[in-house]
Amino acid sequence: MAENQEELKLEIGTEEAISLKPAKVKILNVKIEEVGEKKSRKVICECRHPDSPEVIHISSVKYENKGKLETAGLWLNKDSKGLLRKGSALAVFLTAYSAKTIEELKDKEIPTIQDEKGYLCFKAY
Numbered sequence: 001m002a003e004n005q006e007e008l009k010l011e012i013g014t015e016e017a018i019s020l021k022p023a024k025v026k027i028l029n030v031k032i033e034e035v036g037e038k039k040s041r042k043v044i045c046e047c048r049h050p051d052s053p054e055v056i057h058i059s060s061v062k063y064e065n066k067g068k069l070e071t072a073g074l075w076l077n078k079d080s081k082g083l084l085r086k087g088s089a090l091a092v093f094l095t096a097y098s099a100k101t102i103e104e105l106k107d108k109e110i111p112t113i114q115d116e117k118g119y120l121c122f123k124a125y
Contacts, residue, residue: 020056020120022113025049027105032076043074043090043102045122049112060121061093062113069125071115096124 025047035042044059062071072089079085084094090102099105113123 019114019118020049020051022111022120022123023050024109024111025056025058025120026109027107028055030102030105032102041076043076045074045105049120056120058112058120058122060115060119061089061124062115062121063089063092063096063124065089065092071121093122093124 027045027047029046031044031046032041033044034040042059044057046055047058049056060071060073062069064070065072070089074090074093075088076090077085077088084091084102094100094102094105097105097108097110099108111123112120115121
């Protein structure tokens, strides 16, 4: 507990957070995690970015929906047969990169773009 209390004395530094520029990333691994209070299931892609020594996580996509560009999370929505819902952001993303399953995203190199908040998301348009 004592080490946390020392952080109360920290001053503001001079370095701003570095935001990674949009670039092609390689998907190293994919997983599904429960997110938020509702425990909604979301696909999280662990990616290698050319400018980052650490693995980064991307879980959203910018895609075209009804003629407009839209950014959405890679939520796991299923239809009545238990398959991925056709037309969902996840389904559009998989189709754009010739993946039949989420698992097939592994080892693919996919371009990214910044979303409205400046975070990287996959580009699928």
